[in-house]
Amino acid sequence: MRQERNNIFVGIDWVTVILYIILIIFGWVNIYAASSNEIDNQIFNFSTRYGKQLIWIALSIPIIIFVLFFNSKFYETFSSILYVISILFLIGVLVFGKKINGATSWYSFGGVGLQPSEFMKAFTALALAKLMSDRQYNLGLLKNQVKAFVIIFLPAFFIALQPDMGSVLIYFSFFFVLNREGLTLTYIILGTFSILLFLLTISFGVATVLTISLTLISTYILYAIYKNKRFIRFNIFKVIGTYAVTSIFIIGIGYIYDNVIEQHQKDRFDILLGKIKDNTGIGYNTYQAELTISSGGFSGKGFLKGDRTQGNFVPEQDTDYIFSTVCEEWGFLGSSAVIIIFSLFLFRIIYLAEKQTNKFGRIYGYGVVSIFFFHVIVNIGMVIGILPTIGIPLPFFSYGGSSLWGFTLLLFIFIRLDAYKAYDL
Incomplete structure (x- = not known):
């Protein structure tokens, strides 16, 4: 040995x-x-x-x-x-x-x-x-x-x-x-979702993606209330938090992309997404x-x-x-x-x-x-x-x-x- x-x-x-x-x-x-x-x-x-x-x-x-x-x-x-x-x-x-x-x-x-x-x-x-x-x-x-x-x-x-x-x-x-x-897969799912939001935001703009995202969230909440009348009572803070985090994240993407990321890096994303x-x-x-x-x-x-x-x-x-x-x-x-x-x-x-x-x-x-x-x-x-x-x-x-x-x-x-x-x- x-x-x-x-x-x-x-x-x-x-x-x-x-x-x-x-x-x-x-x-x-x-x-x-x-x-x-x-x-x-x-x-x-x-x-x-x-x-x-x-x-x-x-x-x-x-x-x-x-x-x-x-x-x-x-x-x-x-x-x-x-x-x-x-x-x-x-x-x-x-x-x-x-x-x-x-x-x-x-x-x-x-x-x-x-x-x-x-x-x-x-x-x-x-x-x-x-x-x-x-x-x-x-x-x-x-x-x-x-x-x-x-x-x-x-x-x-x-x-x-x-x-x-x-x-x-x-x-x-x-x-x-x-x-x-x-x-938990939550981190990977959130990461994947964040990347998707990032790409959509730089492709279609903050206003468009924010409107669509908040509409989808609202649709889900209305459906949940329809299925369970007490949903909003027990989840009010989660609902407010979801609206706030989503809005801040999308607006933040727009700000960082326009004011922080260097132009040559933005150009690479624009080429990849077919914008230019x-x-x-x-x-x-x-x-x-x-x-x-x-x-x-x-x-x-x-x-x-x-x-x-x-x-x-x-x-x-x-x-x-x-x-x-x-x-x-x-x-x-x-x-x-x-x-x-x-x-x-x-x-x-x-x-x-x-x-x-x-x-x-x-x-x-x-x-x-x-x-x-x-x-x-x-x-x-x-x-x-x-x-x-x-x-x-x-x-x-x-x-x-x-x-x-x-x-x-x-x-x-x-x-x-x-x-x-x-x-x-």
């Missing part, structure tokens, strides 16, 4: 590791296709972006070994400390960080940038698992829900100050974790990505034969818009294969999470799958034009050392927890 404990590879789920390797390799192939040209096409040219990505991939190996070196008890015991240290790094980047593309999100070390928000996701998942795995913790109590919300949204607050709103949205994925552990069409300005990236995707057809144009990819028609094609490269060169078949592999990857993590012998491992596992799921759905939705552009990388595909290392750290901590489940009995 002791010898097995000293072997860091004992108990590793190799199915998950193989899926990880497949995604890494295919991701790099598409980064090569999106960033190479006739002059810079040597695989081991480390001055190129695909060459640098090879370095990030190679350096992921010692990160994996380092993560596997510690047992599950280490991550459970020190999760809170790791979380606090990561928060300090988020605060520090606001003071000492380098501004890139309008956001102070990076530490710069001799030309190498590290984005602490990419690593914060793993440590937030650990801290949340630590909190909720306590035997005295009852998610049904409001005070305990508040504790969970603080852990989730404290890093989101500091990331918003950078500002990096795309990374902020990732933290809403933790509601899937809370729901798995018994949180701008294929040469703010909507250029999405428009070009859609053309690139459609040009791939059923089977694709072939590796390095995508003329739109090779012609650099899509800005940021090796980062946020990498999926358009997949679609052009590998077509519907290739892009479907990528989605299937991601789906297998996610279902495998869910399967392993459900098999965990302790609550900490299960909760962390659901944190991992929620983060990956949110990234995949939002990035692909953004590229194909059904979601606004918000700058979220596609795991293992988008160029960047911080995102690759962050996802690797997130995944292999769970792989270590899963490998040690037999010793945690």
Whole structure:
């Protein structure tokens, strides 16, 4: 038993590791296709972006070994400390960080940038698992829900100050974790309803949406009174509160949209909702990505034969818009294969999470799958034009050392927890 404990590879789920390797390799192939040209096409040219990505991939190996070196008890015991240290790094980047593309999100070390928000996701998942795995913790109590919300949204607050709103949205994925552990669906329903009201308000205006909403509420109340004459007597404060909250929320949306949200962000929503069409300005990236995707057809144009990819028609094609490269060169078949592999990857993590012998491992596992799921759905939705552009990388595909290392750290901590489940009995 002791010898097995000293072997860091004992108990590793190799199915998950193989899926990880497949995604890494295919991701790099598409980064090569999106960033190479006739002059810079040597695989081991480390001055190129695909060459640098090879370095990030190679350096992921010692990160994996380092993560596997510690047992599950280490991550459970020190999760809170790791979380606090990561928060300090988020605060520090606001003071000492380098501004890139309008956001102070990076530490710069001799030309190498590290984005602490990419690593914060793993440590937030650990801290949340630590909190909720306590035997005295009852998610049904409001005070305990508040504790969970603080852990989730404290890093989101500091990331918003950078500002990096795309990374902020990732933290809403933790509601899937809370729901798995018994949180009522009310929060998710309210969240979905709030998003719907937001989209309707910016599409049709405050007055129209407010009138329709209050009319629907009034219709429901009249129906309830008709069915039960005493309804209004016992629910008068709920009725008043519903009118007030709905009105304040809709009016607030209108005010924030008109006076707080920056113009380029409003333009993205307006393009998404079809209020304006701008294929040469703010909507250029999405428009070009859609053309690139459609040009791939059923089977694709072939590796390095995508003329739109090779012609650099899509800005940021090796980062946020990498999926358009997949679609052009590998077509519907290739892009479907990528989605299937991601789906297998996610279902495998869910399967392993459900098999965990302790609550900490299960909760962390659901944190991992929620983060990956949110990234995949939002990035692909953004590229194909059904979601606004918000700058979220596609795991293992988008160029960047911080995102690759962050996802690797997130995944292999769970792989270590899963490998040690037999010793945690």
